[in-house]
Amino acid sequence: MSSSTPESTGPAALSPRTPTAVDAFAEDYFERLLALNPEEATVLGRPGVETEYADYSPAGREEVAALQRETLTRLAELQPADDIDAVTLHAMAERIGLDVALHDSGRTELNNLASPPQGVRMVLELMPAQTEQDFTHLAGRLRNLPAALDGYWASLVHSAEQGHVPARRQVEAVAQQCRSYATDDGALAGYLTSGQQAQVSAATQDALAAGTQAAQQAYRVLAQRLETELLPQAPETDAVGIEAYSLASRYFTGTTLDLGETYRWGLEELARLVAAQEDVAQQIKPGASVQEAKAILDADPARQLAGTAALQEWMQRLSDEALAALKDVHFDIPAPMDVLECMIAPTQDGGVYYTGPSDDFSRPGRMWWSVPPEDESFTTWTETTTVYHEGVPGHHLQIATATLVKDRLNSWRRHGSFVSGFAEGWALYAEQLMAELGFLTDPGDLMGMYDMQRMRAARVVFDIGVHCGFEAPPEFGGETWTPERGKEFLRAHLPISPAQLDFEFTRYLGWPGQAPSYKVGQRVFEQIRAEREAAAQQAGETFDLRAFHTELLALGMVGLDTLRFAMRP
Known part of the structure; x- marks a missing residue:
């Protein structure tokens, strides 16, 4: 997309710009939205609301929706002053419109990864924990956590009264999580130990103890409510159906998918990746199957890590090496975004995730590994690509770049718009890119990258197939997908431990x-790059990959339709 602002691509895409009326409108909306979401202020490192939580009750949710409806009405009256404004208006209309549609659907989110029971606890991980004041803030937020969960429970009840009850499997899983948070050695108990290690005053330690106990009790209460009041109403069926799935898919990707075409493409992509792994297996041992090649890699002592301390040290070393090698060669990575911390998460749920830097970068971007207690050894060949996915050039580079360009983009563009298809699509694209740039020449590391790509392709098939009631491949019965048949399919294609698989x-x-958004997003990034490369060739110009990536990441996070709009040749 040609820009009416000077210097729009390459490193200049990070250059300052004079704010416009559209920017002022977006800033005002973001500030009003932030006032209703104190946890997001903590994510950004903003002071003043360190002890507060959002109102998760039906009234609180409706207050947010009212602000969004008002914003949509006013948005239609605005005219862009430049191309950046045009992207802002396009993105806001798409994102906020979907927020309202999801609210109006009447559903309250409950799942084992990304719903309020996890979110109200995870925000505590992002709070500073060094000074007396830090622990006073932690104690205050812990004290206010019960009210947040009470409001959330009220929303679950309200949704149930409208006929929207989460599936039994989710209710049971979240109840179990809540109980695990509340144990004496659970995720919440660590704040007491941290306060003792920091040698805070007796008064602050008492407040921390009282807050921790209140939060633990609140999780026990929520677990009991889920088990005794919601579980009897919960349906056995996990599939949500095509109508609900289509809305959710639009939210996670920012585009309307042809679900049948995407499902078929997922099957084709899966077959392609299996074939690629078979080729790599021959590099490891001629004549070996993929499973035999993996067994050889697993048995290699040089590829073994014992314990979480070794895992964390290896993550940090690999991340630092990647950042140093990519900086100012393949990507623009100016300070202060050239710092990334690798952490072992306080939970033991399984999975890896990234949290962005504070707005002033005083808290750096962080990669977190949540290790199940039964997982005591790790293999580097399986996890190298994960470090690139979560760190550089994956999530950290994307989110830190958006955080950095505060003199170019408004705050909503940098922090208020989250689209899984963009974030996860970029991170998956980044994995493949590292192979292209020569960072995965080791056959084991390359096998690991294909493993992760294969897993994401399998998720396209599983997620769409099960939720939409499509037909399974012949080798998995050839009939309508069921969760049980789907789990066997995942077991065949996901290279993870039994605990992680569950x-x-x-x-x-x-x-x-959400799960298909990774591969769907990657597909769009690759298509846009191919279109740009073809346009450059047609114009007799050299395609600058580094400049392309800088221009793309300087957009902030937008839906895939908005991404195509912004990056069209």
């Missing part, structure tokens, strides 16, 4: 539309 299986069933 977690992921439950996640996909409870978070419809």
